[in-house]
Amino acid sequence: MSEHVDIDKQVRIYFLVFGALMVGTAATVGAYYLDVSVPVALTIGLFIASVKASLVACFFMHLIDEKKIIYWTLALTVAFFIALMALPLLTSVTDQVGEFAEVEAHEAH
Amino acid sequence: MEIPYTVEAHPETGLNNGKIGIWLFLTSEVMLFGALFATFIMLRIGSDGNWAAMQAEAELNIPLATVNTAVLIASSLTMVMAWASLMRGQLGRFKLFGWLTVGCGGIFLVIKYFEYTAKFEHHHYPESSTFLAIYFAMTGLHALHVIGGMAWNAYFTGPGSKVFHTNRQWLTDRVEHSGLFWHFVDLVWIFLFPVFYLL
Incomplete structure (x- = not known):
């Protein structure tokens, strides 16, 4: 400061x-x-x-x-943090897409 | 041999090495708690709608947790006041605010102890449910951070404060660094409180 x-x-x-x-x-x-x-x-x-x-x-x-060096360090941390939070959310979305595809395939038969 | 840049700013960074060090440590802490928050999201999404039932069964005490939130916020104020007192050259006021910060940490832990014992009396253990497992893991890790922060602050407020008479700027910088850790602990609780108790 x-x-x-x-x-x-x-x-x-x-x-x-x-x-x-x-x-x-x-x-x-x-x-x-x-x-x-x-x-x-x-x-x-x-x-x-x-x-x-x-x-x-x-x-x-x-x-x-x-100082700028702290901002840049934190910006990098925030980027990794967002990626970390996105992982479980993406897993959930892909699970739901998979379930939807299974239902579609079942109905097609 | 004298360690360079403990007080004066490093020409490359514009900051003393302690400040850079504590911020790098805090970024690793963000990832540590981030991994646990990501785990929390995954468990909640995968609970097939049973989360609310598990949360209700855990019988978390909202009034006690609200008091604990207020105590930690108050401790953040006393922490910055301790630093401001050193900037003004007031050793007595620094010690007062420093011990108040440690005291607030103690109150937080005592309240947490009552919360945990109430859970154990009702046979609510980490293995009892997914909710309680992540609850004990995250609040327990946070409590360990509170203990660490208290020890750090107690050292600088107690025996470490002797440096005030020989190298005031060194002490002021170190208190700012311990304050950064303490505020981070407060910041983590600001998210833990609504996530576990209210949502």
Whole structure:
């Protein structure tokens, strides 16, 4: 992080981020009690978690003001992470395509 | 022999080697937890609609987990306040916030202990269901990280803080690095909480 940082301003931001994280936590728990379908609940829950995680990373971990080498390292990590998450999802899609093809073949007979 | 670039920035990276080191370590941690999250997705997709039943049977305690989330978020605030105190040259306030961070980690683990013992009393073990297996694996690994972070912070807040009088910048940098690890542990919990308890 920059050497010439205004610590007092930083501290005010830390408290604002803390407040936002607490509100986010309350919103996550509140969303649990909403009468919505599982996909909608998943979307809401993971969206709030992603916003909270971004706040922690940007402000508490100082990523908002970091050197390029860290950004490039993290960009590479994110690419591998997405590939890792895509593997089970792709497996699921190919399984479903396989099942569909089996049904089609069975009906053709 | 003096180790170079422990405080001053390396001319190639613009950062001291400790900062580069902790970020590389955190990227490996992303892949470690990423593999477990990928496993979680695979188990959930392959559960043939039984996931909700397994989750309900596990009887996870949402109010306790919510308190634990708030405790970890509060500990992230005290962690950055400890670092900010060192930047201001306030050793006393650094120690106060440092011990508060360690204390929050302790509260988190005590609550986790009560959660785990409640599960064991109801004969809910990792082998009881697929849901409980991945639940214990991921929250257990996370708890080990909390213990590691507490030990790291306790060292710099306790005996390690003597360096303040001889090399303040070294201590400030090390506390920033331990803070990066601590915030990462908080970040992982931010996803574990909704994934296991709410969704």
